[in-house]
Amino acid sequence: MAHTSIPLKDSYKLFNHGPVSIITSAHGNKRNIMAAAWTMPLDFSPARVAVVIDKNTYTRELVNASGEFGLQFPMRKIAKVTLDVGDLSGRDVDKFSRFNISTFPASKIAAPFIEDCIGWLECKVIKQGAEEMDPIVGEVVAAYADAEQFLNGRWNFSDDPQKRSIHYMAGGEFYMTGESFRTSSRYSEEK
């Protein structure tokens, strides 16, 4: 699939709607992959993101050691992968090999990206989070979107439900990103 580079100031559009994410990390010859529902944009420019990564995870260890992470938003077709990678620790097994997850290289970070996502962000850690409750803050240094569905700075999701982004609830239950609609404010209509 084709990945189109997008302006950093538009990178929040990849996940402003709150889809589940997959975080990839690498340090030395180690790499890892985990799913994360708790991510959000923090600022438009410079583009910043906040992600919650449990203190005890191998991902946290690799992200802190390398100062980098990849943040991507899976399509429905790989929903299973977001559960697969939660069952095992990357300390014990290379989850990419174990679950046959194909990757492609990022440009400015060592962590690999995975296919079948709607968007990908390369992030450099700017704040590790001193206290337990602090999310990790990253600055977006490169951003890409699925060239088929992100056109002229906006989403134009395919009718194929397998290509939609997905939102995680709990216990293996997800919601697809549903139909789009537009509205306007009463104030703007009165003007």
Added chain:
Amino acid sequence: MAHTSIPLKDSYKLFNHGPVSIITSAHGNKRNIMAAAWTMPLDFSPARVAVVIDKNTYTRELVNASGEFGLQFPMRKIAKVTLDVGDLSGRDVDKFSRFNISTFPASKIAAPFIEDCIGWLECKVIKQGAEEMDPIVGEVVAAYADAEQFLNGRWNFSDDPQKRSIHYMAGGEFYMTGESFRTSSRYSEEK
């Protein structure tokens, strides 16, 4: 509509799927309302949330002064309200009156709640955010869900699209929370 009290440990389920939110605040005889797409759970127990509220807003002023805020997730039927409240500053006008937004009282915070949401969280500020990039961190002290759609600890969204939660993109464009699906991990299937 009926609001059912839910256990604090389940409060993340109200917005784990990333819907847009409305933040209400009050201090002394002042109150305000704003929309926020950038919110996420931070922890299950104690239940904590992170919300991004611009430093220059009247909401930020009231939240910091009172140490409290209300966080709620609007149904599609009031999508317009999330845009309405972004057009004016609460410093200049009471937006509840201006847009005829009906409220009901919270139990442990002074900020009012608004109707036609899927869920409501009463939050006490535990971290204001020292630096510009820091979100405000709140502890959830009470949580309620739409009694019609949240049953036995899980969502059972109505077929009425007007009752669905919504996800904000940009420029007045939203996505509805779409169809639900379940999957399981390959590891669990192999066992």
